[in-house]
Amino acid sequence: MIDSFGTISSFSSLPLANALFVSLLAMLEAGTGPVIVGLFEATAGIGVVGLLESSFGFEWVGAFAAVASVAPLEGLDTVARILIEGLGKASIYFIIAIGLTLVFGLMGVLNFAHGAFAMVGSYVGGVLMVLLVASSAGAAARIVFFVVVVAIVFALLTAVGATLEVGLVRPIYDRTPMYQILLTFGVGLILEEVARIVATARGIQPEPKWSGAQATIPSALDAPSEILLTLFGARIRGFYLFAIVAGAILAVVVWAFLTRTLYGLYIRAGSEDSEMVEALGIDVRRAFTIVFGLGTGLAAVGGVFLMWDPTAGPSVLLNLEVLLYAFVVVVIGGLGSFKGTVVAALVVGLADSLTTWLFTSGTVPFPGLSEVTLFTLLVIALVIRPQGLYGVEEVGGH
Amino acid sequence: MVHVAVIAFFAVYPIVYGPLTAFPALDVGVGIVDPGAFFDAFLPAATFLIAMLFLGLFAMSFDFVSGYTGYLSFGHAAFYGIGAYFIVLVANGKVPGLPDSTPFMVTMLLGALLAVVFALAIGAVSFRLSGVYFAMLTLGFAQVLYQLVRNWDYVGSNPQQGPNLAGPTPEVGVPYVDSLSVALGRLAGDSFENVLGTGIDVSATMTSYYAIGIIVVLSYFAMQRIIHSPFGRVMIAIRENEERARAVGYNVFWYKMAAFAMSAFFAAIAGALFAAYRSSASPDTTFYFLVTADALIVTIIGGIGTLAGPLFGAFTFEWLEDVLSSQQGGLAPYLRGGLPESVLNADVAGVTFLDVINTVIDGRAPLYLGIVFVLFVLFVPNGLLGSIRDRLGGTVASRLPAHLERYRR
Numbered sequence: 081m082i083d084s085f086g087t088i089s090s091f092s093s094l095p096l097a098n099a100l101f102v103s104l105l106a107m108l109e110a111g112t113g114p115v116i117v118g119l120f121e122a123t124a125g126i127g128v129v130g131l132l133e134s135s136f137g138f139e140w141v142g143a144f145a146a147v148a149s150v151a152p153l154e155g156l157d158t159v160a161r162i163l164i165e166g167l168g169k170a171s172i173y174f175i176i177a178i179g180l181t182l183v184f185g186l187m188g189v190l191n192f193a194h195g196a197f198a199m200v201g202s203y204v205g206g207v208l209m210v211l212l213v214a215s216s217a218g219a220a221a222r223i224v225f226f227v228v229v230v231a232i233v234f235a236l237l238t239a240v241g242a243t244l245e246v247g248l249v250r251p252i253y254d255r256t257p258m259y260q261i262l263l264t265f266g267v268g269l270i271l272e273e274v275a276r277i278v279a280t281a282r283g284i285q286p287e288p289k290w291s292g293a294q295a296t297i298p299s300a301l302d303a304p305s306e307i308l309l310t311l312f313g314a315r316i317r318g319f320y321l322f323a324i325v326a327g328a329i330l331a332v333v334v335w336a337f338l339t340r341t342l343y344g345l346y347i348r349a350g351s352e353d354s355e356m357v358e359a360l361g362i363d364v365r366r367a368f369t370i371v372f373g374l375g376t377g378l379a380a381v382g383g384v385f386l387m388w389d390p391t392a393g394p395s396v397l398l399n400l401e402v403l404l405y406a407f408v409v410v411v412i413g414g415l416g417s418f419k420g421t422v423v424a425a426l427v428v429g430l431a432d433s434l435t436t437w438l439f440t441s442g443t444v445p446f447p448g449l450s451e452v453t454l455f456t457l458l459v460i461a462l463v464i465r466p467q468g469l470y471g472v473e474e475v476g477g478h
Numbered sequence: 479m480v481h482v483a484v485i486a487f488f489a490v491y492p493i494v495y496g497p498l499t500a501f502p503a504l505d506v507g508v509g510i511v512d513p514g515a516f517f518d519a520f521l522p523a524a525t526f527l528i529a530m531l532f533l534g535l536f537a538m539s540f541d542f543v544s545g546y547t548g549y550l551s552f553g554h555a556a557f558y559g560i561g562a563y564f565i566v567l568v569a570n571g572k573v574p575g576l577p578d579s580t581p582f583m584v585t586m587l588l589g590a591l592l593a594v595v596f597a598l599a600i601g602a603v604s605f606r607l608s609g610v611y612f613a614m615l616t617l618g619f620a621q622v623l624y625q626l627v628r629n630w631d632y633v634g635s636n637p638q639q640g641p642n643l644a645g646p647t648p649e650v651g652v653p654y655v656d657s658l659s660v661a662l663g664r665l666a667g668d669s670f671e672n673v674l675g676t677g678i679d680v681s682a683t684m685t686s687y688y689a690i691g692i693i694v695v696l697s698y699f700a701m702q703r704i705i706h707s708p709f710g711r712v713m714i715a716i717r718e719n720e721e722r723a724r725a726v727g728y729n730v731f732w733y734k735m736a737a738f739a740m741s742a743f744f745a746a747i748a749g750a751l752f753a754a755y756r757s758s759a760s761p762d763t764t765f766y767f768l769v770t771a772d773a774l775i776v777t778i779i780g781g782i783g784t785l786a787g788p789l790f791g792a793f794t795f796e797w798l799e800d801v802l803s804s805q806q807g808g809l810a811p812y813l814r815g816g817l818p819e820s821v822l823n824a825d826v827a828g829v830t831f832l833d834v835i836n837t838v839i840d841g842r843a844p845l846y847l848g849i850v851f852v853l854f855v856l857f858v859p860n861g862l863l864g865s866i867r868d869r870l871g872g873t874v875a876s877r878l879p880a881h882l883e884r885y886r887r
Contacts, residue, residue, distance in 0.1 A: 190610050251856065257610070258550060262778060263855045265771070269848030277845070281837050404621065404767070411614045452625040458618040459603075466607045 161316050162437050163430075168320025170429025171327020175385055176402050177409035177421050178334055179378030185351040185416030186371045188257055189249065192265035194379045195403030196272055197237060201380025202387050202394040203275060205233050206293025209387070219298035223322075226384075233384050234377040241376025245369045253368075272399045279396065289393030297388045319388060326385065331422060334378075338418060347371055351416055379406075408454045412461040414471020423469055431457055480875040484786075485695060492524045492684050522793075522800040524683045528690060530789075530796040532752040533776060535694045537788030539744035540773040542701050545783035546710065547737050548717035552613040552770055553600070553620025557593040557742040559627065559764035561749030564589030566759045567633065569645030578645040581653035582662075582754060590746040597742030601735045608720075617767060624765035640760030648754035650689040662686045662754045690751050694789075697744050702785055704740060713737050717783075775851050781861025790862050795847060802843040810840040 180194045212225045244267065252259050284290050301318040338344040346367045349357045358364045382402065386392035392401070409428055413420025435453045461468065522530070540554045564573070568585045571578035576585070604615045627637065634641035651659030660668045662685075669682040680688075704710050712733050715723040724730050753759040763769065772795070773788070780791025801809050813835050858865055863874070870877035 248852070248856065255859065259855055259859060261550075261610075261613075262774070263852060265774075266848050266852035266855060269844060270852065273842060273845035273848060277837055277842065281833075400767070407614060408618075411611070415610065452622060455618045455621040455625065459615065459622060462607065462611060462615045462618065463603050466611055 157315075158437070160311075162433050164316050164324070165320050165436075166430035166433035167426075168316075168323040168327075168429070169432050170426045171323040172382075172385065172389060173405060173409045173429050174327050174422060174425035175330055176379070176382035177406040177413075177425060178330070178418075179375035179382070180406045180410050181413070181416060181418060181421045182334075182347070182371055182378070183375035184410065185418070186347050186354070187368050188416075189260040189264065189372075190257070190415075191372075191375060192261055192403065193244075193268040193271065194264075194375070194406055195399040195401065196268035196275075197241065197376045197379035198383035198386065198402040199275060199394075199396065199398040200271060201233050201237055201383030202293075202392075202398055203279065203290075203383075204236065204380070205229050205384030206290055206296075206387050206394045208232060209296040210292055213296045219300045222296060222298040225296075226388075230381055230384050233380045237380035238373040238377035240373075242369050242373030244376070245372035249372065250365070250368075268399060268403070272396055275399075276396050284394075289395045291393070293387050294390075294393045301388065302390075317390065319390065322388075323385070327425075330378075330381070335418065343367065343370060382406075405454065408458045410468075412458060412468055414468030417468070417470040420468055420470030427469075428454060428457060480878055488527070488691065489688070492527065492687060495521060495524065522797045524681075524687055526796040526800040528683070528687050528755060529799075530792045531687070531690045531694045532748045532755070533772060533795065534789035534792035535697055535751070536745055536748035536769075537773040537776045537780070537792055538698060538701060538785055539741045539748060540770070541777045541782060541785060541788045542705070542744065543737050543741035544774075545777065545785075546705060546713045546717060547734055548720075549605075549608065549734065549738075550613040551616050551738070551741070552767075553616035553618070554741070554745055554773060555765055555767065555769035556600070556616075556620035556623045557597060557745035558749035558752070558769060559623065559759070559761070560593045560596055561586070561589045561746030562753035562759040562764045563627065563633065563641075563749075564592055564746070565648065565750045565753040566641045566643050569643050569648065570641060571645060572632065581659075582648035582650060582750075583653045585648075586747060586750040586754075589750050590743045593742040593746035594739045597739045598735060601738040605731055605734050605738070617770075620765065620770070621767060624761055624767070627765055628761040638761065640758060640763075643753070643757040647757075650693065650754075660685050660689050662689060662751075663757055686755055690755065693747065693751060697747055698785065698789070701740075701744060705785055709733070709736070775847065777861075778851060779854050779861055781864030781867075784861065784863040784867065787861050787863035794850070794862070798847055798850070799843040802839060802846065803841055810835050813839070 176198060179197075180191055183189055183191045183194075208229045209225060212229065213222055217225070248263060248267065249260060252263060279285070279290075284292070297319070301322050304315040304317060307318075307321065336344075338348060346357065346362055346364075349362075350364055350367055354364050379402070383394075383398065386398060386402070387394050392398060409424045410421060412428065413422070413424030432453050536554075536558050539557075540551060543554075544550050565582070565585055567573050568576045568580055568589075569578055576588070600616065600619045604612055604619070607615055627633065629637060631637050647661040647663055649659040649661050653659075663682065668685050669680060705713070712723065712728050712730075715726070715728070716730050716733060720730055723733075749759075749764060752764070776791030776795045777788045778791070779794050780789065781787030814832070854861065860868055867873060867877075870881060
């Protein structure tokens with residue numbers, strides 16, 4: 081037990097974190113209970129971020145090093161598991177956060193309805209999947225269906241988002257940013273209740289996950305992946321491999337959209353100085369509508385994705401879960417920064433999988449762990465670097 | 479004057495509520511009119527008024543810092559939760575040094591001071607940031623606390639459900655003077671019959687309502703006093719233009735810290751009252767992010783930047799909750815009982831009117847609240863009280879007499 085903690089403290093570059101660790105270890109020996117464990121959590125976070133800070137610009141290397149430092153202690157399969165699960169989680173975090181980043185980056189609107197859009201996407205995707213997948217459909221067919229469903233949901237919710245922007249958000253751009261937060265928050269509330277009504281009326285229990293939709297996952301993704309089993313001997317759910325591929329594709333697509341298309345140019349320019357862009361004769365309003373639509377569509381894609389995630393699944397509660405997670409990632413990365421979102425998703429995903437392993441490998445059981453990891457990371461990141469890893473403090477006009 | 483009128487309204491309301499709902503049904507020839515059932519369905523009951531009181535106080539404390547200094551405190555539920563948990567833990571004898579017989583008022587103030595300590599710690603870090611970042615950082619702190627409390631098995635056997643109050647019934651009043659204290663709680667509290675020979679009975683619920691109401695009113699006047707003091711003017715100056723306030727020579731950091739700490743103090747009192755009345759506390763009803771969101775919603779509806787506004791917002795909120803609830807005299811039971819069978823079972827495309835009532839009205843307060851909230855944000859950004867003030871050109875208390883004078887002639 082002490083060994084594993086000792087290893088962790090060796091990669092914390094802050095003396096403060098080390099000192100805290102020593103005292104905490106003593107307290108852990110005395111067995112003072114879960115609060116202490118929570119403190120330990122916090123300190124582990126300090127260690128990770130401290131390392132990231134010290135390696136300027138190479139934050140993710142730090143996170144990998146943290147994982148790698150476990151290697152001497154455990155076998156290759158454990159390291160592979162932590163890394164691949166971490167990357168899988170990072171992909172999921174990226175998918176649910178990227179839409180929020182785009183919207184904030186251009187418009188300075190912190191979209192509190194983001195989670196609700198993801199939840200709606202999850203339900204709509206679930207309905208479509210259940211309709212498409214007959215019980216006989218094979219793994220390949222299910223994945224093809226999934227791609228089709230993602231495309232349909234994306235198109236649908238993009239249209240919904242664009243309509244909402246024109247109808248509700250547009251009239252209040254001239255007010256302080258707080259009112260846009262409030263408005264989108266209200267939209268989220270309404271969507272959540274509507275989803276609850278529809279789910280109840282259709283006989284889908286709104287709060288536990290909708291197992292019907294979750295069951296459409298091909299068995300190859302639900303079970304430990306054979307590829308990873310032969311490569312590293314690690315028993316990792318195939319879903320994480322699928323997540324990594326999907327996250328990477330999405331990241332490339334968004335990156336290409338931002339850097340290779342005309343609208344991407346408008347968005348990047350608009351993020352810097354939307355008044356100047358407007359003065360150059362570009363219709364920023366239309367760009368706002370399109371980006372809000374795309375943000376909504378991306379949130380919904382995240383929702384479809386979470387439908388297959390063993391720890392998520394379609395439920396009304398997904399609204400707040402996605403919202404809070406997306407906030408953490410976006411804030412750590414720096415509001416409105418694409419690069420920041422990628423890096424923050426990696427940091428958070430790897431930290432999540434590392435701490436999950438630490439606390440579930442039998443040493444200290446601590447439920448509700450990933451949220452604590454997440455928010456501890458958020459607090460520490462903001463304390464050390466208020467504008468986020470790649471953020472500029474002026475973005476958003478505050 | 480206006481204050482007196484508002485307080486008098488809330489004081490008299492529960493006394494009037496009883497007779498109104500007990501109004502007998504009348505046969506007026508064409509049909510039966512039942513005003514009692516109507517009032518029962520459309521007026522908020524006393525239990526909802528009590529919820530209004532602690533939600534209102536919590537929202538006022540939220541507005542105190544968010545509305546007056548302009549710093550959106552998105553993790554305000556943390557202080558509410560600290561107040562609530564402190565009460566329950568002390569009453570259960572789980573806080574070292576404080577016996578379970580410690581008077582409620584003392585516990586409440588100590589809990590509020592504990593919240594102040596937390597607020598100073600959180601504020602010291604958070605006030606280096608502003609705007610969205612400040613909101614996110616306070617939210618982050620509150621969520622960390624939420625998760626810790628949820629998993630802290632010291633508080634009770636099931637920390638996710640939260641602890642129940644096992645100790646003595648909390649007594650509100652002057653500590654150590656038994657005759658000036660009344661016990662709180664709907665089931666365990668004090669009740670009085672034929673008060674002062676007036677023939678009015680005060681039930682346990684109503685006793686709690688008045689006892690909690692007095693604390694809320696005192697807290698309101700305390701906060702109002704602070705807002706109207708030079709300190710409060712500096713808070714508003716910070717909201718309007720922080721740079722300029724700094725340039726004038728104020729140490730804005732310490733002003734913000736002090737405002738945040740005072741706000742936490744009153745938030746913890748609201749939490750303590752909540753826990754005392756409910757005899758329990760749970761992470762989801764105290765520390766959770768949605769509790770802050772409730773305060774935010776009622777503040778916007780009532781009017782942000784008006785201290786009394788949140789109370790009226792909370793009244794609207796609880797009124798909606800009561801009308802749309804199925805438990806005691808809501809709209810759904812009223813319609814189910816009052817409409818003829820043929821209307822209820824009228825079938826339109828496989829959906830009967832009864833189904834519509836059951837799914838769209840019964841217990842759907844959050845939906846309509848969300849709609850009301852969005853409409854307020856879009857069309858009434860200053861809220862109920864703020865809009866009235868804009869119309870009158872000043873606070874209601876100072877403007878209303880002159881206004882009425884004009885119509886009298």
